[in-house]
Amino acid sequence: MRVRLRNPDREVDLAGARPVRSVLAELSIDPDTVLVIRERNLLTREDWLEERDEIEVRPVISGGAGGGNRMKCRRCKGRALIELRRHNAAFCRDCFLHYVHEQVRRAVKDHDMLDASDRVLVAVSGGKDSLALWDILLEQGYRAAGLYLGLGIGDYSDRSGQVVRAFAEERGAELIHVDLRDEYGYDVPTAGKRGSRSTCAVCGLSKRYVFNRAALEHGFDVVATGHNLDDEAATLLGNTLRWQTEYIARQFPVLPARDGMVKKVKPLHRLSERETAAFAFMRGIDYVVEECPLVAGNTQLKHKDAMNQLEATSPGTKASFYLGYLDRGAGLFTDSAAADLRPCERCEQPTTGRFCAFCRARAQILGERLAPPGDPPPRDQDIAAELAGESMPAEIYGR
Ligand code: AMP
Ligand code: ZN
8 A cells, every 4th residue: 555654755655454553553653643544534543454545644743754443433422533542532523523622612711711702813823723723713703813924934934824815715714914024024044044043932932022913903802822732741841841930830821911911822722733633634624734844853842752752652641741730730830020011112012121032133133233323332231131130032922
């Protein structure tokens, strides 16, 4: 049979009819990190493959490029399409979609994320998570508009933009498009080369800044991002390994609004990457499967890998780690960095210093000076004092 693997794209031919699980085992692929697709249908580990079959093995975990007829849906007892080992359950299409919606409803209710009257701005990257989130919020009747930020990362960004526009048009939903180069004069690849920050750091800083600013300028009550359980568990692991207690204290799926900061929510935090990918697939959402070409080797991916290894031998580890933290751990950490915020002298967004981290990063990338003409140049010790007292962007904006 022919097996098409993605990220990077390649094909292998395997001999002999057998179940999906044996194909995955031969290719050393963890069934929890992929979707197996035959002619637009999902297959479970127990589905049988014939010699003449062609299948696609699609990774659903970032960095994870290399999981019926015998499984029954837990809810309706029909034929299951997807198995969730951490719940020791399998679901058919309709019941799986119901399960996903319930997880989001529960997240929203438990953490008081959204009101029916809120204007919600969903940050959509073109990936599975954020498009699934937008789809879910629209289906649940929220007033949800999309925000796409063009990062200028070659073909990857072009394709992401197309996918997001197509989604919005299909549903007649409002989409706000901000282009980093047009609005702010740089793109992410240039920023990574010119500034002192790593590519991922400056990209993250730019996203958080633009999400907040666009939401305020267009009068939205809340920004929703597609961060999922895998993202949050990996971040918590990273923060814990370094005992970054201030970050740990703030790693909540809701950050309330405060001086110039709009409320931020992560309604997918109870769902794994594999679940959001399966949801997007089942809903026929066209999303960008390939990953950002610039992230290879980033620490977050290493932490995801580590969590996946634990999950493979003990299904449920990610959920008990992150959801258990929200339940029982978070109260043990205090957020003492409730720094005083004031408007940035350049852009008026909140900051703890004179100029916000975004404006400083941007000035560095563009080779500009931040202080207005006529201002005496700052003394080295003033700059050092300002930097030392400044809260990190993640403390201000969340992640
Ligand atoms: P990431 O930081 O790439 O893991 O993405 C986390 C979340 O940020 C996604 O689920 C989206 O909600 C949002 N996001 C990422 N990239 C973009 C983008 N280019 N435009 C709008 N939202 C984005
Ligand atoms: Zn600023």
